[in-house]
Amino acid sequence: MKRWRLSLIALLLTVGLMSCSSSHPNRIVVGSKNFTESFILGELMAQQIESHTNLKVERLFYLAGTYICHQALLAGRIDVYPEYTGTALTAVLKQDAGRDRAEVYQRVKSEYERRFGLTLGPALGFNDTFAMEIRGEDARRLNVRTLSEAAGWAPQWRAGFGYEFMERPDGFRGLVATYGLHFAEQPRIMDLGLLARALKNHQIDFAAGNTTDGLIPALDLAVLADDRHYFPPYEAVPVMRQQMVRVHPEVAEALAELDGKISDADMQRMNYAVDGQHRDAAEVVREFLREKKLLK
Secondary structure, eight states, rough: HHHHHHHHHHHHHHHHHHHHHOOOOOOEEEEESSSSHHHHHHHOOOOOOHSSOOOEEEEOOOOOOOHHHHHHHTTTTTTTEEEEEHHIIISOOOOOSSSSSSHHHHHHHHHHHHHHHHEEOOOOOOOOEEEEEEEHHHHHHTOOOOOOHHTTTTOOEEEEEOOHHHHHHTSHHHHHHHHHHOOOOOOOEOOHHHHHHHHHHSOSEEEETTTOOOEEETTTTEBBOTTOOOOOOOOOOEEEEHHHHHHOOHHHHHHHHHOOOOOOOHHHHHHHHHTTSSSOOOHHHHHHHTTTTOOO
């Protein structure tokens, strides 16, 4: 019943997005998903466009997950949003995951252009793959470093995951099948922003986060190595409407300057500044762009 309600909400949101006007020739609408890193990347793209073009930028952030953002882009409700290549390949294109970054990027770019009239900007530089996390104190006490080693302890642990991770093809089902993971009880489905602190506070014992999560070092969490290489690469990229790029090529040119500019450490630091230090995301982004000499 809960899954049915969530599906209905997603459908209603999609209908709402599709019914909105897609005509905004004098401004660029930047979207994001509903978690900190996506919000930061959306703000970064917005500031980059504002700095390098004469266009007005509207921000439409926290649009739920992958499906809603993708539908908003197809409907013309937004013009660009940050996505991850592995997510696009498995969750949107429904294709088997690859392991080579360049090959996955090219597959996604070609299929998005052919099937959807969308295109990808260059990869931003970091790979935000899923991070299976336990408390650092548990990792040290049990001498657990990999997911294969964790399988022996999992029956004593309570797990927590985001809704999308439970549903997506590169998520929960494949993970537990690959590693033979069996938990003490059915995984708890939680908001992504609550998982790290729930793990730290012993409400759960195992969580699916992201490698660039700024709270990992701050909360002394341990990331278990994906020693069987289950997860594909998840390079962050701008996804853009091709129609928008034809009308405003300067937007693609501005975003192209972000090519390879964000390292894993850079992204983790920005995430921590917002999540851990509670700083304003726009200020954090401005500092980063100045540091990289990208602001005009």
